[in-house]
Amino acid sequence: PPDVEDLGRSTWTFLHTLSANYPSRATSTQQTEMRQFLTLFSRLYPCWTCAEDFRTWMGTRGNEPRVEGREGLGRWMCEAHNEVNRKLGKREFECARWEERWRSGWRD
Numbered sequence: 001p002p003d004v005e006d007l008g009r010s011t012w013t014f015l016h017t018l019s020a021n022y023p024s025r026a027t028s029t030q031q032t033e034m035r036q037f038l039t040l041f042s043r044l045y046p047c048w049t050c051a052e053d054f055r056t057w058m059g060t061r062g063n064e065p066r067v068e069g070r071e072g073l074g075r076w077m078c079e080a081h082n083e084v085n086r087k088l089g090k091r092e093f094e095c096a097r098w099e100e101r102w103r104s105g106w107r108d
């Protein structure tokens with residue numbers, strides 16, 4: 001099975017790309033679906049301690065998913081990722097550059 005790091009890199013690529021392709025103004029159905037997706041994701045992500053911490057963070061007041069549109073969701077995902085970066089002692093990502101990295105695209 002993929003290790004926690006490979007799985008993490010691939011999953012962040014998926015999650016940020018998902019956010020980058022979310023509508024700028026989501027309908028209420030799309031908002032409900034995204035909220036459900038994130039809830040299920042946080043239950044099913046196959047690194048159990050990762051999933052548990054993510055779930056706890058997401059459930060804390062102020063950290064609820066922002067699903068109104070792309071900008072909010074992208075920022076939220078960046079903050080979620082930064083929370084994990086902090087936990088792992090990695091550098092925080094500058095969320096103002098989120099779109100540049102994940103929507104317009106750069107390579108690293």
Ligand code: FAD
Nearest residue numbers: 004005008009011012049050054078079081082084093108
């Ligand atoms: P990654 O953190 O995987 O990042 C990939 C790329 O994303 C970076 O190269 C950078 O260009 C970009 N990036 C970095 N930060 C941000 C940001 N804030 N916003 C947007 N783009 C960014 N690992 C553990 O060991 N313990 C855990 O508890 C844990 N929890 C996780 C929870 C979730 C939900 C996920 C998806 C992963 C988790 N991981 C965890 C894996 C961990 O986050 C990394 O994916 C893994 O350590 C590989 O790190 P990396 O340095 O290659 O880059």
